[in-house]
Amino acid sequence: MLAIPQIRRIGDQRSNNTMTVNIKKGHKQLVDEAEALIDTLAAEEAIKLHGNECVVIVDLRDVRELRREGRVPGSFHMPRCMLEFWIDPESPYFKDVFSQDKRFVFYCNKGWRSALATRTAQEMGLEDVCHIGGGFSAWQAAGGPTEEYGK
Numbered sequence: 001m002l003a004i005p006q007i008r009r010i011g012d013q014r015s016n017n018t019m020t021v022n023i024k025k026g027h028k029q030l031v032d033e034a035e036a037l038i039d040t041l042a043a044e045e046a047i048k049l050h051g052n053e054c055v056v057i058v059d060l061r062d063v064r065e066l067r068r069e070g071r072v073p074g075s076f077h078m079p080r081c082m083l084e085f086w087i088d089p090e091s092p093y094f095k096d097v098f099s100q101d102k103r104f105v106f107y108c109n110k111g112w113r114s115a116l117a118t119r120t121a122q123e124m125g126l127e128d129v130c131h132i133g134g135g136f137s138a139w140q141a142a143g144g145p146t147e148e149y150g151k
Helices: 027-035 043-049 063-069 080-087 112-124 135-141
Strands: 007-010 013-016 039-041 055-059 103-107 129-132
Touching (some): 039 043, 043 055, 080 112, 103 135, 112 129, 129 135
Parallel strands (some): 039 129, 103 129
Antiparallel strands (some): 007 013
């Protein structure tokens, strides 16, 4: 049920009440449920796969994050919002990389978006897909190579 914010006066100032939205599942529950059904790699395991010709490391972050924080060298950038369209061969936005017989390793900043994306990709039929637990932050903390975006 959606609570409509009311404007009220406090002295001479106005403030908005916060809006309350009742949802059935929060992001933590969704991520936990996805992680129970997908393969999660520790950053150290993912680092060992870096450069393997049978692996495509997929960066799901927004381009602004890439510019600000850098990326895994050689990673394929696919904004999370395009996942369903880029994976589906019947979509006009399909990307050929997803027709290759490779292992796909997804990552985002903390591993939340990549967990959800990995689950979605599996549901769509992408078979050999996993994600990096802890995301790019864990990759960096484990000493994984990084580069500036656009280099």
